[in-house]
Amino acid sequence: MPFSEEPRSYSDTRKRTSSEYVKFSPDYRVVLRILNPEARTVWKHWIPEANGGRGLGAVCPNVAPGLNVCPVEQKYSSYPKDDAERREHAARKRFVVNVLDRTPYTTCNSCSERTPAKKNPAGLGKVCINCGQELKGNKYAPLNKVKILEQGPNLFNKQLNVIENMQKEDTGKDITEYDIVFTTTGIGRDRTIQALPQDPVALSDEDFLNPETGEAQALFDLELLAEPASSEEVALMLQGATIEQLNAIRGIE
Numbered sequence: 001m002p003f004s005e006e007p008r009s010y011s012d013t014r015k016r017t018s019s020e021y022v023k024f025s026p027d028y029r030v031v032l033r034i035l036n037p038e039a040r041t042v043w044k045h046w047i048p049e050a051n052g053g054r055g056l057g058a059v060c061p062n063v064a065p066g067l068n069v070c071p072v073e074q075k076y077s078s079y080p081k082d083d084a085e086r087r088e089h090a091a092r093k094r095f096v097v098n099v100l101d102r103t104p105y106t107t108c109n110s111c112s113e114r115t116p117a118k119k120n121p122a123g124l125g126k127v128c129i130n131c132g133q134e135l136k137g138n139k140y141a142p143l144n145k146v147k148i149l150e151q152g153p154n155l156f157n158k159q160l161n162v163i164e165n166m167q168k169e170d171t172g173k174d175i176t177e178y179d180i181v182f183t184t185t186g187i188g189r190d191r192t193i194q195a196l197p198q199d200p201v202a203l204s205d206e207d208f209l210n211p212e213t214g215e216a217q218a219l220f221d222l223e224l225l226a227e228p229a230s231s232e233e234v235a236l237m238l239q240g241a242t243i244e245q246l247n248a249i250r251g252i253e
């Protein structure tokens with residue numbers, strides 16, 4: 001494998017930010033290479049109160065049947081099952097995997113920021129995602145940044161598993177051997193993501209060099225990403241704790 005064998009450290013994994021997660025947008029197509037043959041399954045709460053009201057996800061601490069240490073479950077178990085607030089906080093099944101974000105990016109001539117080719121809201125052509133200026137005659141290259149793909153059963157079971165099985169049967173290739181193009185339409189509850197496998201292409205060592213620093217990139221440790229939050233952390237998140245406060249109780253600066 002061309003990426004660094006040593007996974008990212010515990011503190012580096014803890015300090016990950018939202019920019020290290022794949023985001024799907026109707027504005028442009030996202031191209032990903034899946035790097036782990038098996039995704040990790042986690043049960044995660046979305047806690048909208050956390051991070052000063054911006055919200056954070058937390059892996060449920062109730063990791064074994066009969067375990068009742070999760071402050072979210074404790075708080076909402078007495079609420080009616082169809083209560084909106086209870087449903088919003090309910091743990092959801094998520095799948096987590098390392099990917100190489102291969103989305104074509106270019107540098108905008110107007111604002112000098114990196115951008116994918118955003119659909120022009122006014123019609124033809126593509127525009128910069130940062131400043132909205134038209135991109136003309138730009139050359140694109142894959143972003144090649146290691147990110148975390150975290151999504152639910154709609155994407156993993158209904159699309160990626162189907163692609164994996166079909167490609168294995170048709171070409172004998174594993175899911176880590178070809179890029180997949182994701183096209184998003186709609187937003188919120190109406191959002192649908194369509195995944196389309198590309199022809200198999202082997203990745204080179206250069207593809208794994210950090211586009212900003214030129215250093216070889218390490219993968220995230222899926223075990224660490226699947227690690228349950230402590231009851232203490234979840235309780236603090238319900239009270240609005242920030243990422244910095246949560247890292248502090250774990251002794252991470």
Ligand SMILES: [Zn+2]
Nearest residue numbers: 060061070073
């Ligand atoms: Zn829970």
Ligand SMILES: [Zn+2]
Nearest residue numbers: 108111128131
């Ligand atoms: Zn721009």
